[in-house]
Amino acid sequence: MSLLHFHTVLLILLLCISFSAISSKQHEEITTTMEQFSGYSIHEPPHSSQSISLSLDSHALHNQFDELSAFSDSPHPSVTRVLYTDKDVLARRYVKNLMEIAGLSVREDAIGNIFGRWDGLEPELAAVATGSHIDAIPYSGKYDGVVGVLGAIEAINVLKRSGFKPRRSLEVILFTSEEPTRFGIGCLGSRLLSGSENLASALKTTTDSQNISFLDAARSAGYAKDIDDLSSVFLKKGAYSAFVELHIEQGPILEDEGISIGIVTAIAAPASLKVEFEGNGGHAGAVLMPNRNDAGLAAAELALAVEKHVLESGSIDTVGTVGILELHPGAINSIPSKSHIEIDTRDIDEERRNRVIEKIHQSAIKITKTRGVKLSEFSIINQDPPALSSEAVIKAVETATRELNLTSKLMISRAYHDSLFMARLSPTGMIFIPCYKGYSHKPEEFASIQDVANGVKVLASTLAKLSLQ
């Protein structure tokens, strides 16, 4: 008998011994559950898929939305929950508690990205992750981001209730500061996780509108203790084998078309600009119009120029918003001597968006000439590329949706999400659910518990599939 022959026989013998270690009943159970979830029979080629009932505690989930929305600095039904404020810290504690109740092992990084882990049968493999954010811009709603955090924890509960055992570990992530409210940069937590050196160094000097530094704010919330170098937050590429985020659509399409699930194929490319003009100000009564260099009118003119350039981009996919316009000294009878404008512009076509940014810059320069004001700042805060979803994640979501007999639609996301940056680390995808009239970033934002439940079931099934790959 040749040496190779001898080794093969030996190997088969060893495999049989180890398999026999797992009781046949256990082996049968795991195999059945894995077959039911992967939609594939372990023994036959992959053509049969069957869905199993995923039991979800929608009553508890509904209560959790209400309870979490109470951690707000604005009155019900609006939600305001800004990074590292007391309400944010309380809300984080609430979510960590839910993670522990779900049996997840919880850890946090230096800036408060929170990770809840369920070890798989092969914990050494790269895990599958899901997650979103709980920070909320001023006077917004209770579903943006929160569906992707509370829904993710419930998806884990659903899988545990069904007896499923993941092969790859599953992680739920609460990302720090997806909203740009406090420090002017969106997706701060996921951007840093994806290894942004620029951001890591910028955060050393970044302050908020109260002149509180990022590090002091983080420390006041219990993070960044004795840490200045935030590169410790960086994750390695491939840290996760896949990432999938559940989120409300924040647009009207799914509701209008009566479709349950949106399968996101791409996330539009966001950019934000900060512009400041300086004029000579003066008395609103005494200074005649020809002698004015009004920084306020310069800002107003630029805001209209943003709209003009966006409308002339030749595509409906180009959008531009002046969400912040502040005047100094801000007195009715004083000509504005300074103006501060923040511009948000996006497109699924990065070059087309960048052309708009260039035109806005040219307009700002032209306005300084026509109005005799100084352009004291024109800075690009972020100018991110769009992100494409991974085919493998899209396929897993499609199969899960089909098995649950839910309708679905491939679509792009015009809002940005932490997925935009997780896509730099691992194959990524998103699951959208309908929301009332597409409202978001306002108190009327609403998603029915049935739509949330559908999203959570699709997420649970998708996570199971990805964890077996």
Ligand SMILES: NC(=O)N[C@@H](O)C(=O)O
């Ligand atoms: N999803 C979402 O609302 N993200 C925002 O931060 C945004 O401005 O797109």
Ligand SMILES: [Mn+2]
């Ligand atoms: Mn948002």
Ligand SMILES: [Mn+2]
């Ligand atoms: Mn969001």
